[in-house]
Amino acid sequence: MRSPSLVIPKTTLTPFLYPSVSKRTGCRLARRHTPLARTPSRRYHSTTTSAPSGNSTDDYNDNTVNYAATAAVPPSSVTAPAPADNPPTDPSAELSSHLNPSPSSYSHMPFTDRCTLTLCAGSGGHGCVSFLREKYVEHGPPNGGDGGSGGSVFIQAVAGETSLHKIARRGAVRAGAGRHGRGKAMGGQRGEDVLLTVPVGTVVREVWRRDPVAEAEEERQSWGGRGSRAGEDGVAEEGSPPPSATTTAKSRYVLYPGTDSLPYNFSESDYAPLLRPRRADPAARAPRAPLRLDLDAPMAAPLLLAPGAAGGLGNPNFVTPRIPRPRFATRGEPGLRIHVRLELKLLADVGLVGAPNAGKSTLLRSLTRSRTRVGGWAFTTLAPSLGTVVLDRHVGRPRLAPDAGGNHQQQQPRTSFSIADIPGLIEDAHLDKGLGHGFLRHVERAAVLAFVLDLGGPDPVAALRLLWREIAAYERARDAELHWETQTRLTAWRPAATAADPPSRDAVRPPRPRERDLPDLAMPPVTSKPWFVVATKADLPGAEANFARLEEYLARVRSGEEGHPSGRPNAWTRRLGAVPVSAIRAEGVERIPEVVVGLLDGEGSLLWYLCMCLKI
Ligand SMILES: Nc1nc2c(ncn2[C@@H]2O[C@H](COP(=O)(O)OP(=O)(O)OP(=O)(O)O)[C@@H](O)[C@H]2O)c(=O)[nH]1
Numbered sequence: 142m143r144s145p146s147l148v149i150p151k152t153t154l155t156p157f158l159y160p161s162v163s164k165r166t167g168c169r170l171a172r173r174h175t176p177l178a179r180t181p182s183r184r185y186h187s188t189t190t191s192a193p194s195g196n197s198t199d200d201y202n203d204n205t206v207n208y209a210a211t212a213a214v215p216p217s218s219v220t221a222p223a224p225a226d227n228p229p230t231d232p233s234a235e236l237s238s239h240l241n242p243s244p245s246s247y248s249h250m251p252f253t254d255r256c257t258l259t260l261c262a263g264s265g266g267h268g269c270v271s272f273l274r275e276k277y278v279e280h281g282p283p284n285g286g287d288g289g290s291g292g293s294v295f296i297q298a299v300a301g302e303t304s305l306h307k308i309a310r311r312g313a314v315r316a317g318a319g320r321h322g323r324g325k326a327m328g329g330q331r332g333e334d335v336l337l338t339v340p341v342g343t344v345v346r347e348v349w350r351r352d353p354v355a356e357a358e359e360e361r362q363s364w365g366g367r368g369s370r371a372g373e374d375g376v377a378e379e380g381s382p383p384p385s386a387t388t389t390a391k392s393r394y395v396l397y398p399g400t401d402s403l404p405y406n407f408s409e410s411d412y413a414p415l416l417r418p419r420r421a422d423p424a425a426r427a428p429r430a431p432l433r434l435d436l437d438a439p440m441a442a443p444l445l446l447a448p449g450a451a452g453g454l455g456n457p458n459f460v461t462p463r464i465p466r467p468r469f470a471t472r473g474e475p476g477l478r479i480h481v482r483l484e485l486k487l488l489a490d491v492g493l494v495g496a497p498n499a500g501k502s503t504l505l506r507s508l509t510r511s512r513t514r515v516g517g518w519a520f521t522t523l524a525p526s527l528g529t530v531v532l533d534r535h536v537g538r539p540r541l542a543p544d545a546g547g548n549h550q551q552q553q554p555r556t557s558f559s560i561a562d563i564p565g566l567i568e569d570a571h572l573d574k575g576l577g578h579g580f581l582r583h584v585e586r587a588a589v590l591a592f593v594l595d596l597g598g599p600d601p602v603a604a605l606r607l608l609w610r611e612i613a614a615y616e617r618a619r620d621a622e623l624h625w626e627t628q629t630r631l632t633a634w635r636p637a638a639t640a641a642d643p644p645s646r647d648a649v650r651p652p653r654p655r656e657r658d659l660p661d662l663a664m665p666p667v668t669s670k671p672w673f674v675v676a677t678k679a680d681l682p683g684a685e686a687n688f689a690r691l692e693e694y695l696a697r698v699r700s701g702e703e704g705h706p707s708g709r710p711n712a713w714t715r716r717l718g719a720v721p722v723s724a725i726r727a728e729g730v731e732r733i734p735e736v737v738v739g740l741l742d743g744e745g746s747l748l749w750y751l752c753m754c755l756k757i
């Protein structure tokens with residue numbers, strides 16, 4: 142449990158976090174040794190959606206990273222900003238309750254990061270059999286309308302969604318069926334479309350699909366389009382039974398009331414070939430099967446996943462010189478069903494990785510307005526949470542960065558970055574101990590990893606090695622899954638046109654462009670990412686010695702004397718460093734945005750790096 146002695150007097154600073162205050166007088170960083178009491182005026186009066194104005198005259202707004210914090214996600218977890226004309230009476234009390242809250246003071250958002258869904262496209266409405274009836278027109282021409290096509294299922298990744306829990310409980314997502322055609326050439330209404338809105342970072346993988354149109358086409362091929370089954374060489378097999386003409390016809394056609402059979406002579410030679418199964422027009426825009434999408438950016442328009450089935454054709458479509466008044470129409474095609482697995486991989490700029498109880502959530506609270514749960518026991522955090530640090534850098538020239546064509550373009554300065562806090566990792570998490578290592582998927586796509594180590598613990602170096610071991614095990618499991626999926630896709634892959642396929646009308650036309658053609662999931666090795674260490678709980682006894690040991694170890698890794706803690710070759714070690722902080726007192730945390738921006742933008746926070754190397 143939390144010790145009451147941790148609530149410290151406002152003016153006390155942990156001495157070893159600021160060893161060189163006197164040496165660095167005049168240096169910009171030295172001006173940012175924030176006394177505890179002053180922090181809230183800057184941090185908690187920022188708006189939740191935009192960066193602070195930056196025209197404040199207080200001395201924090203120098204031209205280094207001057208950050209204010211806000212929890213962008215989830216929105217309900219944001220505490221209301223204090224009105225400007227009614228400032229809090231005791232800001233330090235507010236800060237201390239924010240960083241050292243009671244275990245029951247947290248915002249709770251339901252969170253689901255994996256689910257399976259069955260997407261059911263709407264089936265098409267039946268065509269209509271009808272004839273014109275007017276005064277003096279006893280036997281009018283056919284005028285049955287076509288059936289409406291079924292509704293489609295779309296997906297769109299939108300900003301602001303943070304969890305899959307809303308769609309996870311749906312189980313099956315059904316689009317509306319098309320209405321049947323009616324007399325007087327009235328076509329049926331289209332089925333209603335369904336739009337699934339998912340968080341940015343959702344990965345969609347197909348498990349299986351049932352495509353009635355493909356099945357009907359296959360059946361048609363196997364019967365050679367007529368009454369006998371074709372052998373492997375396409376020649377009709379002797380003695381194979383023809384399908385029951387009436388059964389087949391009834392399953393495919395709508396008959397005029399009172400008609401028991403089609404107006405054909407059901408001899409084998411006269412039997413009309415089955416109609417080719419049709420797809421509705423939107424099907425041309427659907428991604429190719431099997432679905433494997435990575436929705437890693439907000440989408441401007443929905444993406445079609447399961448196109449609705451085509452409606453049946455009304456009886457005017459079957460007029461021939463031999464059959465001037467067809468007494469049949471076709472049924473609508475049944476809807477496509479796709480079973481998909483959705484997996485959310487949060488997109489954050491920085492991922493916090495650490496052992497349980499290391500102080501990750503307190504660190505997130507000290508940097509942002511997140512109201513994630515904090516408690517003095519392991520596994521307080523059971524689901525990932527995100528916070529956003531809003532940077533207040535309105536000075537300096539825009540950066541120039543080369544674009545794809547090699548031209549240098551102006552880049553606007555970064556205005557914010559997001560941090561993801563995940564449940565703690567313990568030894569053998571990859572064997573599903575603790576909460577397992579599945580939550581690492583939420584920091585896997587983070588650009589920078591921050592390892593949160595408890596300086597009050599016995600050995601932070603061993604803790605760091607353990608965390609990297611678990612990450613390496615996670616990476617191995619992920620690569621094995623990727624390998625298996627690639628193999629499955631290659632086995633399932635068929636060239637677009639094979640000799641067995643009938644010549645299609647599409648074959649002579651150039652293929653229509655598809656909206657999105659199965660982009661591969663980008664999964665760079667986690668060990669190639671830049672990382673740094675946040676050595677927290679620096680206010681505890683023994684922290685200084687532990688930090689010295691940690692720094693020494695990191696210096697050896699940086700210089701190549703010691704291997705990367707994951708044991709992987711060619712891992713990132715270039716500008717490795719550690720930042721000592723006391724998150725509960727909000728001391729030292731103001732350096733973190735600077736380090737993160739340096740690593741994110743690759744520009745290098747030269748000052749910090751020099752200070753770190755020279756230990757000033
Ligand atoms: N002395 C001291 N205690 C801290 C500091 N940061 C966090 N703590 C305490 O450490 C305990 C655990 O903090 P959390 O932030 O919940 O740790 P966590 O890493 O999120 O833990 P899990 O969610 O279980 O993985 C709490 O009692 C905090 O008050 C710090 O800088 N100094």
Ligand SMILES: [Mg+2]
Pocket residue numbers: 501502503514515521522562563564
């Ligand atoms: Mg936590």
